[in-house]
Amino acid sequence: MKDIQYFAPADVGEAVKLLAEHGGRVTILAGGTDLVPKINYYELSPDILMYIGGLSLDYIKDEDGTLVIGATTSTAKLATSDLVKEKAAALARAARLSGSVATRTSATIGGNIANASPAADLVTPLLVMDAELRLRGPSGERVVALKDFFTGPGETVLRPDELVVEVAMPVPRGNTVFLKLGRRKALTFAVVNVAVWLELDGEKCRDARIALGSVAPTPVRCLAAEALIRGKRLDKTSIVECAAAAVAETHPIDDQRASAWYRRKASAPLVARALAQAAGVEI
Ligand SMILES: Cc1cc2nc3c(=O)[nH]c(=O)nc-3n(C[C@H](O)[C@H](O)[C@H](O)COP(=O)(O)OP(=O)(O)OC[C@H]3O[C@@H](n4cnc5c(N)ncnc54)[C@H](O)[C@@H]3O)c2cc1C
Numbered sequence: 001m002k003d004i005q006y007f008a009p010a011d012v013g014e015a016v017k018l019l020a021e022h023g024g025r026v027t028i029l030a031g032g033t034d035l036v037p038k039i040n041y042y043e044l045s046p047d048i049l050m051y052i053g054g055l056s057l058d059y060i061k062d063e064d065g066t067l068v069i070g071a072t073t074s075t076a077k078l079a080t081s082d083l084v085k086e087k088a089a090a091l092a093r094a095a096r097l098s099g100s101v102a103t104r105t106s107a108t109i110g111g112n113i114a115n116a117s118p119a120a121d122l123v124t125p126l127l128v129m130d131a132e133l134r135l136r137g138p139s140g141e142r143v144v145a146l147k148d149f150f151t152g153p154g155e156t157v158l159r160p161d162e163l164v165v166e167v168a169m170p171v172p173r174g175n176t177v178f179l180k181l182g183r184r185k186a187l188t189f190a191v192v193n194v195a196v197w198l199e200l201d202g203e204k205c206r207d208a209r210i211a212l213g214s215v216a217p218t219p220v221r222c223l224a225a226e227a228l229i230r231g232k233r234l235d236k237t238s239i240v241e242c243a244a245a246a247v248a249e250t251h252p253i254d255d256q257r258a259s260a261w262y263r264r265k266a267s268a269p270l271v272a273r274a275l276a277q278a279a280g281v282e283i
Pocket of ligand 1: 027028029030031032033034035036037052071072075097098099100103106107108109110111112113114115119120121122158162163164165187188189190
């Protein structure tokens with residue numbers, strides 16, 4: 001086995017300096033729940049590991065109506081935080097349904113995003129809350145909307161000398177819901193996951209966002225489906241039509257978890273159920 005250099009910087013400035021000094025040779029290690037299995041199975045052989053758990057990026061704050069979450073905040077903390085449960089219910093639910101007690105304890109929000117799995121559970125709720133990422137590199141901070149971050153499975157616009165430091169999102173006025181279908185009820189990756197955000201005006205939908213995971217090379221916002229219900233009364237007919245439109249915006253593949261056919265079949269009722277739940281409508 002080759003020697004791996006290991007660094008554990010104590011603050012973001014030191015981490016950025018190490019990234020700049022060593023160019024693209026540094027692999028960031030957060031909770032390690034995605035990275036370490038890849039190393040163990042010889043899919044990845046890093047030269048330099050940089051552990052970022054000591055950067056003081058473990059926090060959840062409400063900054064004047066913006067929910068700000070540090071990149072190394074654990075999934076367990078998201079699942080149990082009263083602030084997240086109150087302001088971003090779908091994110092708390094997604095965190096609760098992600099992995100097991102053991103993985104949630106070390107897994108981080110930054111790792112779930114940067115790993116760029118199409119099935120990442122925290123990403124769909126963050127997409128419907130219009131989250132943005134604060135990235136730090138040698139030339140300072142840049143902000144990237146989460147919807148523009150992913151370029152393919154495992155691929156993002158993050159530069160080799162940058163790290164994700166924070167996730168920020170406006171606290172939504174309406175309701176958010178997250179639902180996940182896996183091959184079993186717990187400790188399972190999503191065959192499909194869905195998050196919706198609805199702002200209601202009586203029985204009508206004032207505004208909507210819908211995101212689906214594990215049904216395309218990256219998690220997807222379903223813009224055409226959202227447009228279909230904006231300004232409309234939410235009832236069984238409009239919800240079912242909207243769910244069908246959302247599925248039309250996906251590009252699922254066959255893999256070890258499910259076939260593309262099954263993913264399409266399963267997505268429609270999952271989206272409809274999430275919309276109905278967010279709207280408080282029986283379907
Ligand atoms: C048994 C098991 C079950 C799981 N179940 C689920 C599940 O149900 N749902 C789900 O979504 N995921 C699941 N996962 C995957 C994993 O737990 C999550 O994706 C987790 O949030 C990854 O975070 P981490 O801190 O462990 O990332 P790491 O493994 O440390 O890193 C993952 C990747 O992101 C990069 N990275 C990490 N942090 C940063 C940062 N701040 N800036 C830039 N790059 C960074 C790393 O370099 C690496 O490439 C599971 C994993 C296991 C082992």
